[in-house]
Structure formats: C-alpha cells, structure tokens
Amino acid sequence: MTCWPPGHRLSRTTASRPQPARGVRPGRGAPTGWREGRDVRSSGPTAIPRFIGRFVLPALFAALFAAPLWFMVVGSLRPAGWPPPRTLELLPPEPSVAAYARLPELIPLFRYLANSAMVVAVAVPVTVVVASLTGFGLRLLTPAARRRAVLGLLAVLLVPVTAVWATRFELFRLAGVVDTYVPLLAPALLAGSPFLVLLYTWAFGGVPDSQLGAARLEGAGWLTIWRRVALPQVRPATLAVAVLAFTFHWSNLIDPLLYLHSGDRYTYPLGLQFLRLLNPTDWPLLMAGCVVATVPCVVVFLLAQRILLNDDPLAALRSGGRR
Incomplete structure (x- = not known):
C-alpha cells in the first residue's frame, strides 16, 4: 500500500498504478512509463571529491615527479654546445641528437x-x-x-x-x-x-x-x-x-x-x-648523460x-x- 504525504493530489495516471520506491530501480518486467529511480549514492556532491581524489590528484603528483625528467630530455635535445636555457622550455627549439652521438666519443x-x-x-x-x-x-x-x-x-x-x-x-x-x-x-x-x-x-x-x-x-x-x-x-x-x-x-x-x-x-x-x-x-651533453643514467x-x-x-x-x- 502506497502512502502519500498530506496535500498530495493524485492524478489519474498516478492513482492507477503504484510508484517505485525512491532509489530503487524497477526490474526487467516493470511496466513502461515508470521513471527509474536513481541511486543517490552514485551521484551528488560526493562524486566530485571522489573524482578529484581518484584522477586529479594522482595526475598532479605524476606531473610533479615527471617534470624534471621531461625537462632533462628536452635539454638533451638542444643543439650541441648550447648554454642552459634562461627559462623552462617545454619543447626544444631545434631538436638534435648530436649530444647523444658525442657521448661515446668523449668517454x-x-x-x-x-x-x-x-x-x-x-x-x-x-x-x-x-x-x-x-x-x-x-x-x-x-x-x-x-x-x-x-x-x-x-x-x-x-x-x-x-x-x-x-x-x-x-x-x-x-x-x-x-x-x-x-x-x-x-x-x-x-x-x-x-x-x-x-x-x-x-x-x-x-x-x-x-x-x-x-x-x-x-x-x-x-x-x-x-x-x-x-x-x-x-x-x-x-x-x-x-x-x-x-x-x-x-x-x-x-x-x-x-x-x-x-x-x-x-x-x-x-x-x-x-x-x-x-x-x-x-649543457646538452650533460643532460644526455643524465638521460642515459636515468633510463x-x-x-x-x-x-x-x-x-x-x-x-x-x-x-x-x-x-x-x-x-
């Protein structure tokens, strides 16, 4: 038996069939036209903190630890003999592997x-x-x-x-x-x-x-x-x-x-x-040596x-x- 709150007016459609409980999904044989209930635990305000803790924070920590490796690789791909860059470079201006080729020649x-x-x-x-x-x-x-x-x-x-x-x-x-x-x-x-x-x-x-x-x-x-x-x-x-x-x-x-x-x-x-x-x-030669040591x-x-x-x-x- 369905209990309705005081003051609730039943429409003809509502009165003709019982409504599913909130948070419960109807079975396979449920009549069509029912509004499927939603699980309140899978949505709402808790979904955003869960997403941040599962994806955003690990991505930030991974980027924090991978950044030195990335800049080391970028520095090793600079043309041979170039000085250290004044600012951080996400990509080498003129990529070159000359530093790696010179390593066996010097040591x-x-x-x-x-x-x-x-x-x-x-x-x-x-x-x-x-x-x-x-x-x-x-x-x-x-x-x-x-x-x-x-x-x-x-x-x-x-x-x-x-x-x-x-x-x-x-x-x-x-x-x-x-x-x-x-x-x-x-x-x-x-x-x-x-x-x-x-x-x-x-x-x-x-x-x-x-x-x-x-x-x-x-x-x-x-x-x-x-x-x-x-x-x-x-x-x-x-x-x-x-x-x-x-x-x-x-x-x-x-x-x-x-x-x-x-x-x-x-x-x-x-x-x-x-x-x-x-x-x-x-600088590129030293960074190439560091890359070889890190790999x-x-x-x-x-x-x-x-x-x-x-x-x-x-x-x-x-x-x-x-x-």
Missing part, C-alpha cells in the same frame, strides 16, 4: 655501462637474499625479541652514512681490496640497508603461523619454508627491495669515487662526473609495476608446493 660510455651492470647484477640478488633471510629470521622471533631487534635496526638507520666513510675506507684499505669492486658489493652482504630488512620483516608478518607450522609438521626445514612457503607470498616486497637495490647501486657515486682509482673500472655515475669536469659548459632505473621500475599488476600471489605458492 668510454659502453665500458662504464658494462661496469655498472656487472655491479648491479651481483649486488641486487645478494641484497634480496640477505634481506629476505634476515627478515624471515626476525619473523620467527618472539614478539618481545622481535621488538628489540626492530628498535636496534631503527637505531642503526638513524646513523648517517658519512659518519662511517673513514672507518670503512680504512678497513677496505687494510684488507687490500681498494680499487676493486668488493667495497661496492659489500653493502649487499649486509642487506643494503636496515630499511630493507624491516620491509621484509613487516611483509613476512602477514604469513599465517598455521602455514609455517604445517610446513614444519611435514618435515620441512626453515630454509625450505623460507623459499617455498614464505617468500612466494611476499613478492610485492621482493619487487620493492629489488627496485630500491637496483636504483641505489646503479646511481651510487660516493663508493666508486672513494674506492675506484683505475679508469677502466669506473662505473657510469663516476664516468658521468668525469664528463662534467671535462666539459662543464656543454635503466625507469625501465626497471615500470617492469616491476607490470609484474606486480599481473602477478597472482598464490601461483608461486601453488607451484612451490608441487615441487
């Missing part, structure tokens, strides 16, 4: 890139393995012991890197490994940074204790549980650690500057610094994003359980 570009690639190829897997093993070990501690370990890692994280440069250099000098890649790979043996260990510790905290206990009842050792049960469930954390480790070792300038003395062992960031000292006024990091980040978006978190666990 051994491909040797520097190969040296950096070799360091990264060793350091990134070692960092992932050491950080994940350490984080998994902290996950197995009691809550009180884990809390103390996390506080210790946070305390180490607060120590500035510059405070240990002299000590590290003296240790590597006494070990006789200066002018080798050992000092560049040594941070990977310590998981790179306490932050990466904490990241894995928090990620492994989401692995249920029931799965770890069931694996132990089946006779699996802790290394097997780490590899087949725990690690497949924290693939997003593994991708994040790999990207962070790649970015650090690829763009590391201080360690090669301190420990590498032979020019044939220079990594690309140190070679780029040498290029800046060699020709500090050629691998961007490519690795995009690949990690693609893997993460297309990843099935249970697929690796199922495949690991069938081995």
Whole structure:
C-alpha cells in the first residue's frame, strides 16, 4: 500500500498504478512509463571529491615527479654546445641528437655501462637474499625479541652514512681490496640497508603461523619454508627491495669515487662526473648523460609495476608446493 504525504493530489495516471520506491530501480518486467529511480549514492556532491581524489590528484603528483625528467630530455635535445636555457622550455627549439652521438666519443660510455651492470647484477640478488633471510629470521622471533631487534635496526638507520666513510675506507684499505669492486658489493652482504630488512620483516608478518607450522609438521626445514612457503607470498616486497637495490647501486657515486682509482673500472655515475669536469659548459651533453643514467632505473621500475599488476600471489605458492 502506497502512502502519500498530506496535500498530495493524485492524478489519474498516478492513482492507477503504484510508484517505485525512491532509489530503487524497477526490474526487467516493470511496466513502461515508470521513471527509474536513481541511486543517490552514485551521484551528488560526493562524486566530485571522489573524482578529484581518484584522477586529479594522482595526475598532479605524476606531473610533479615527471617534470624534471621531461625537462632533462628536452635539454638533451638542444643543439650541441648550447648554454642552459634562461627559462623552462617545454619543447626544444631545434631538436638534435648530436649530444647523444658525442657521448661515446668523449668517454668510454659502453665500458662504464658494462661496469655498472656487472655491479648491479651481483649486488641486487645478494641484497634480496640477505634481506629476505634476515627478515624471515626476525619473523620467527618472539614478539618481545622481535621488538628489540626492530628498535636496534631503527637505531642503526638513524646513523648517517658519512659518519662511517673513514672507518670503512680504512678497513677496505687494510684488507687490500681498494680499487676493486668488493667495497661496492659489500653493502649487499649486509642487506643494503636496515630499511630493507624491516620491509621484509613487516611483509613476512602477514604469513599465517598455521602455514609455517604445517610446513614444519611435514618435515620441512626453515630454509625450505623460507623459499617455498614464505617468500612466494611476499613478492610485492621482493619487487620493492629489488627496485630500491637496483636504483641505489646503479646511481651510487660516493663508493666508486672513494674506492675506484683505475679508469677502466669506473662505473657510469663516476664516468658521468668525469664528463662534467671535462666539459662543464656543454649543457646538452650533460643532460644526455643524465638521460642515459636515468633510463635503466625507469625501465626497471615500470617492469616491476607490470609484474606486480599481473602477478597472482598464490601461483608461486601453488607451484612451490608441487615441487
């Protein structure tokens, strides 16, 4: 029975058939001529803030972080030898790739890139393995012991890197490994940074204790549980650690500057610094070198994003359980 408000006058059409409730859409068999109700939750004043938070703000943040990359590419496409522009240029006035062609002529570009690639190829897997093993070990501690370990890692994280440069250099000098890649790979043996260990510790905290206990009842050792049960469930954390480790070792300038003395062992960031000292006024040449240094990091980040978006978190666990 339909209740009408006081003073409402029923027309002949209105009185002949009941009206649908507000906010309810009629079914497929509803008579024609009914006005379909609208869902008040999908429209109204809340739609605009939702649109701003979902599209406008991410677009603004993306433009904010992409602007330096864009202006760097634009600066590298200026004619060779041109000075820096006085104002920001959205497009190069006379596009030219002469700066990229001159890079291999002034520095051994491909040797520097190969040296950096070799360091990264060793350091990134070692960092992932050491950080994940350490984080998994902290996950197995009691809550009180884990809390103390996390506080210790946070305390180490607060120590500035510059405070240990002299000590590290003296240790590597006494070990006789200066002018080798050992000092560049040594941070990977310590998981790179306490932050990466904490990241894995928090990620492994989401692995249920029931799965770890069931694996132990089946006779699996802790290394097997780490590899087949725990690690497949924290693939997003593994991708994040790999990207962070790649970015650090690829763009590391201080360690090669301190420990590498032979020019044939220079990594690309140190070679780029040498290029800046060699020709500090050629702005397009310097920007071209920066673009070459930035492209691998961007490519690795995009690949990690693609893997993460297309990843099935249970697929690796199922495949690991069938081995």
